[in-house]
Amino acid sequence: xxxxxxxxxxxxxxxxxxxxxxxxxxxxxxxxxxxxxxxxxxxxxxxxxxxxxxxxxxxxxxxxxxxxxxxxxxxxxxxxxxxxxxxxxxxxxxxxxxxxxxxxxxxxxxxxxxxxxxxxxxxxxxxxxxxxxxxxxxxxxxxxxxxxxxxxxxxxxxxxxxxxxxxxxxxxxxxxxxxxxxxxxxxxxxxxxxxx
Amino acid sequence: xxxxxxxxxxxxxxxxxxxxxxxxxxxxxxxxxxxxxxxxxxxxxxxxxxxxxxxxxxxxxxxxxxxxxxxxxxxxxxxxxxxxxxxxxxxxxxxxxxxxxxxxxxxxxxxxxxxxxxxxxxxxxxxxxxxxxxxxxxxxxxxxxxxxxxxxxxxxxxxxxxxxxxxx
Numbered sequence: 036x037x038x039x040x041x042x043x044x045x046x047x048x049x050x051x052x053x054x055x056x057x058x059x060x061x062x063x064x065x066x067x068x069x070x071x072x073x074x075x076x077x078x079x080x081x082x083x084x085x086x087x088x089x090x091x092x093x094x095x096x097x098x099x100x101x102x103x104x105x106x107x108x109x110x111x112x113x114x115x116x117x118x119x120x121x122x123x124x125x126x127x128x129x130x131x132x133x134x135x136x137x138x139x140x141x142x143x144x145x146x147x148x149x150x151x152x153x154x155x156x157x158x159x160x161x162x163x164x165x166x167x168x169x170x171x172x173x174x175x176x177x178x179x180x181x182x183x184x185x186x187x188x189x190x191x192x193x194x195x196x197x198x199x200x201x202x203x204x205x206x207x208x209x210x211x212x213x214x215x216x217x218x219x220x221x222x223x224x225x226x227x228x229x230x231x
Numbered sequence: 232x233x234x235x236x237x238x239x240x241x242x243x244x245x246x247x248x249x250x251x252x253x254x255x256x257x258x259x260x261x262x263x264x265x266x267x268x269x270x271x272x273x274x275x276x277x278x279x280x281x282x283x284x285x286x287x288x289x290x291x292x293x294x295x296x297x298x299x300x301x302x303x304x305x306x307x308x309x310x311x312x313x314x315x316x317x318x319x320x321x322x323x324x325x326x327x328x329x330x331x332x333x334x335x336x337x338x339x340x341x342x343x344x345x346x347x348x349x350x351x352x353x354x355x356x357x358x359x360x361x362x363x364x365x366x367x368x369x370x371x372x373x374x375x376x377x378x379x380x381x382x383x384x385x386x387x388x389x390x391x392x393x394x395x396x397x398x399x
Binding site for chain 2: 060061062063066091092093123124125126127128129130153155156157158159161179180181182183184185186187191192193194195221223225227
């Protein structure tokens with residue numbers, strides 16, 4: 036039998052809202068699909084009525100060399116050293132782990148194939164931003180992302196990361212850009228709101 | 232604020248006990264992305280699952296893997312394969328269900344190769360994060376999931392969802 040309803044009846048200590056399963060759903064907020072290269076993709080005036088956000092990205096950049104670039108994410112136009120992240124990645128041969136503390140953005144390392152890599156290959160990013168509208172918490176981000184070009188180039192990886200924005204302000208805008216060059220044509224980022 | 236469902240259930244499938252293949256055919260091309268959720272058990276033993284797209288069994292598949300076994304973390308890579316496996320350590324067991332979730336972004340795009348992300352889990356062996364590449368610009372209209380060497384048990388369940396992005 037599937038779970039369709041939760042109530043507080045008979046529960047001591049914990050407090051839950053009475054909800055129905057069909058109140059929970061994911062809504063598309065906005066999509067940017069590039070028909071020409073563009074340096075920064077931003078979602079602005081983000082509605083504050085959701086519980087969490089999710090970004091799905093399909094990206095490539097215009098850098099001529101082979102390999103991949105990082106994608107950088109910032110919130111509310113904040114370019115101060117208010118971010119940190121940890122990453123676990125596999126390059127097809129080795130597993131590496133890294134951390135960046137007090138940085139000016141959240142990097143999604145090795146996520147974006149460059150124009151000089153195998154043609155028609157795009158990196159894929161799934162990014163969750165939890166409690167984005169809460170005015171009492173720092174903001175937590177998690178990502179699953181990667182790219183493959185059917186080669187032994189260790190710049191092409193599968194990665195999981197977590198990020199932090201040390202600011203309690205609700206997130207009203209999100210900006211993304213490659214660490215070098217611009218996002219290439221056919222790059223797409225979609226923003227979804229998750230109700231809760 | 233208007234309420235627009237994002238996840239649409241396209242199709243479900245169950246193991247029959249007499250086949251190692253689950254097929255989703257004539258996939259609508261009206262969504263932006265797909266998500267395939269697998270809760271699978273084998274008829275016997277630990278087995279790997281793999282994808283074939285559009286009935287294509289040429290060497291157009293490759294993947295990069297990140298896995299944890301409980302005692303070590305490993306990474307591996309397959310190139311020029313005839314299919315792409317959903318798992319490395321997060322395989323399918325016969326006595327309990329294993330889970331695998333695969334995200335297909337821009338599956339209907341006819342100008343780009345297809346990149347997919349999978350998370351797969353076997354509580355007894357390990358877990359995987361995998362990025363796949365299918366080097367074809369054809370839209371994905373058919374997905375076959377196959378179990379290596381044995382049939383899916385009748386306890387196996389598969390669901391394919393379409394994800395509709397907002398207007399560009």
